[in-house]
Amino acid sequence: MTSVREKVARWIERRLPQPRLRQGASGGPRGPVKRIIVFGRIPNPTFDYYLAARLEAPDMPPYEVADIRGRETPALEADGAFVILCRYASPSVLRWIERNAERLSGVGLFLDDDIPAVVTGKDADFFYRLFLWYRALWPLRRLNQHLDIVWASTPHLASRLADSNAMVLPPAPPRALWQAEGHDGDQLGQSNRDVWIAYHATGVHLQEHRFLRPIIEEVLRERPQARFEVFADRRAKAIWQGLERVQIREPMPWTEYLADANGRRIHIMLVPLAPSHVNDSRAPTKRIDVARYRAAGVFSDGQAYGAPTETNELRMPYAIDAWRRAIEQLVDDVGLQEKVAVATRQAVLQMTSAADTGLEVFKERQA
Structure with missing residues (x-):
């Protein structure tokens, strides 16, 4: 209503x-x-x-x-x-x-x-x-x-x-924008089997921060190998206070964010979208960020990322229990992580291929 x-x-x-x-x-x-x-x-x-x-x-x-x-x-x-x-x-x-x-x-x-x-x-x-x-x-x-x-x-x-x-x-990123350098490095600690989960949000996603808070709290309690990284502005920081194994990071300029993926990996990236007037118009650009970090993405089903299909991407209804189960399953199964990550990289590769035609309206009217 x-x-x-x-x-x-x-x-x-x-x-x-x-x-x-x-x-x-x-x-x-x-x-x-x-x-x-x-x-x-x-x-x-x-x-x-x-x-x-x-x-x-x-x-x-x-x-x-x-x-x-x-x-x-x-x-x-x-x-x-x-x-x-x-x-x-x-x-x-x-x-x-x-x-x-x-x-x-x-x-x-x-x-x-x-x-x-x-x-x-x-x-x-x-x-x-x-x-x-x-x-x-x-x-x-x-x-x-x-x-x-x-x-x-x-x-x-x-x-x-x-x-x-x-x-x-629609989005059509250059290949270099999502195929990050330094893939051999893994500064987030794969050697000690930590599993890093991340939510990289902008300042207009307070509802999504609140949605994820109880999910991450439960995942961290049940999975001691899990670590969580979140980008949070002044208002969102308070939502994440009081949790151990949580790294709260300041949002950073675009060029720094691109460089951030060099030499390290995030294992699971979360892309929730609350049902809203604004989110109905969003494009699937976070898929590109997920590919850059070589992560397994968990996406909200809906207009931006589509409904659950036979592909290996994880698109979940906006429900706490469904997201918690999906994240825990990815934490437990390295093979599933890689399968899901590959599916997103394939989707982004298709986006990149769409750029080859350029902007058609200009090809007809060149001087």
Whole structure:
């Protein structure tokens, strides 16, 4: 049953800015594309998971990447350029687009989150909501006058962006992004037969932290060889206090997180997704992180990772007992760990293969 808070949140959400294509937009470039310019808070996982490999595909136009975190936009050649905004825009980028509008071959926006739902949801903290408003929602008032294409990471998210006729662009990571270096090392202690379980969460997953807490407490009590690692922000840390054999880590910048997998292994990685408005639109990108650590993943069944199937991946209903049993089974059975880990690496390899076709809309309109 929908609560009063949820009804109010949905009412507000419907009134937040949404991306819309400019009048006369055709869902493709306006003219020949000489180059692509990607604006974003780069480096970041969104660019790496969705755009980097596609832009390197054969027959794609040359591209360059510009970080929007500076006060001024770097000197860029606008003539014949197609601009892709990766989630966010800054005032300086909006000014640059407006100043060069007649010279551009088009403007596109890529989104991999239901941002209005995050802003009105209950897990994100106040400052992150404010940031999303300022960098992702408020700019749409000006950006919509220039948009030619909107891409969304999942079909469900595309359906939520109905006014923009969003095209679905699923994850397609470069192979180097998930085949970590240093595979011979194992700094998490395989030699003493410790089994490391991890939950690497962002700051918008408080419900999932609370869901996992009793599960991990029971697993650690019943399996003395188990160790647990969790990424937790200021609010989530309190959930994990009082447990032995738990390492609480601070969330880290993207480049550091990529390097973290070099030379060590996590044996079991947990990817729970609470049933929620926000999670309905999520893409299966955590599968890539699981592959990078060569871990056996336990995923929530649902729109992001699919229902339980005949594959060897573990997709579980969002129920405490089911997750506890699955984790304990993986702790006890090294062979099962490897079988499940291989299944996820195969799934990620299929994602990577999808990048070979690049971004089709640009191949037709190259200068």
